[in-house]
Amino acid sequence: MSGPTTTGGAVTEGPAAERDAAPLLEVTDLRVRFTRGGRTVHAVNGLSYRLMAGRMLAIIGESGSGKSVSSRALMGLLPPTAQVSGSARFDGTELVGLSEREMRRRRGADIAMVFQDPARSLNPTMRIGAQITEAIRAHAAVDKDAAKARAIELLQLVKLPAPQQRFHEYPHQLSGGMRQRVMIAIALAGRPRLLIADEATTALDVTTQAQIMELLVELQQQLGMAVILISHDLALAASYADDVVVMYGGRAVERASADVLFSSVRMPYTRALLGAIPLLERPSHGELPVVPGQPPDPAALPSGCSFRPRCGSATDRCATPPPFAEHEPGHWWACWHPDGQQSAQEVRG
Template structure:
């Protein structure tokens, strides 16, 4: 399965169904009013501003938006991976554990065992001086009391799980001996070493070619369904979100502005910012050398956010009412958006 587009350039929803069963899946992560502020040169940078969502077992949530919208900062806050200049408040409950405000020793015990993260560049995520097998074994031994021999056996099983070709041989090779796609499979194996409940993929396929990107996403989807892992996918690629995610949350200026099931969101866009993102996708049927659609204006200054709707200076539908910030409410069953003047579902995306 790969990211596909219609002739108009809008991503189609072509993903596997979520695991079936009786009743709703278990909610494994509850994020409420998450705020992240950075102090820099006497200024306060409001990177995340009151983000809330729920993540269920065996489901994938895609968080999308422009660069600087707060996607990666929000998940790094969950992992406790922000610098000392960051101030984090709100709540993020994983199982019975409150992640916000957790001390480093306690957080380290949860990283890998309960929540794990796959980063954008696998070459920078792996230690070039260690074999890939040793790195997977190390991750396994950090969370379980097993011998070196048993850890090696389990590591090879993990490498097979992520479909690394010739896993026994690759175990003894170094990162530079593997292709980019193979390295990313190793990083995923490390993240899954202790069978975490939540896996975060932060732009995990951006550095890969399109074919390898599809293979990695298929792998993540397979693991999600086979192991019941809940996945958060951070991406600016709406095609990936449409093809693989169960739910989509759109962020702008550190806030969620639209949130719905994937099929519902892409078939019934209501937030003008989401419409603008979709309109910026190159259209298959466009005339040669035609201009690409762009979102006008500039992203807001996170150190001096305007009152009201942060998108109003770039929004063609803005009125005086937009000086007041719209709440993120469920205006339609299962569909939340924050806008006083939502897009008509019959309007053509452009």
């Protein structure tokens, strides 16, 4: 377990429960930038969080806030134009700067990822079974029969109906939800200790979305696996995750357990996201309510707090970047003008 870490100028330390055990993943001041045609895109700008083994962490934020880039950085899945700095320790091993060879060995075995679009992630010309057994044999020296048995086991684990029969089918013969189950089975082939689900349910209808979320929670508990759930949907994520990190402009701006966050929203941006809870959750007026204004341009981030141009509480003070610090036990935020105690219930009113 490392000592206090310095984030954005403030000396900060994890909440009491986290001090007792070493985190499975500790991300500290992670930065990613891309240089493109003379412009520098600051995609991730000093992201810090911790994830304990077996927990589910939601990383939330609008499109472009750096959720995918920060997670792909952990797996060495960024293009060569990306410059990554800072630290991401997985079970004691530093992932930033790891050789491609070592990264390839660990990918899928330590950390595996499931993406939004299973139609594009699966090979349309290959049967489901062949794709899973290929993943199994990439991680373990097993013969064809053993790989098949394990594949069927994985398909049962992700609750794909009629796995024996589906094994021989092609992706187009499956529904969107079933394809996402197959993608999860492939991700589980290397027995990862961390599964990153990047908008894994976003393309699905509401009912299927809930079923896949429940499956992820079950797998987390059954396998003792940690899960990072990446989503733009704070309400969805917070109802399944243990902990929540809210990202804005490539940084964490609020972080707490889902319970604490929902009973006491502090950051005006988080409150705005809650106000943007769409459909079902609030009386529909047809249009999806969104946070007013534009997210920051990562090639031209405003000085100071990057939410300042959209924030109703902003003052001159916000020209100085607010430190991301643990202001209350287990509750971190980066804001000079946090809201008072206000529960999610009141916000949604």
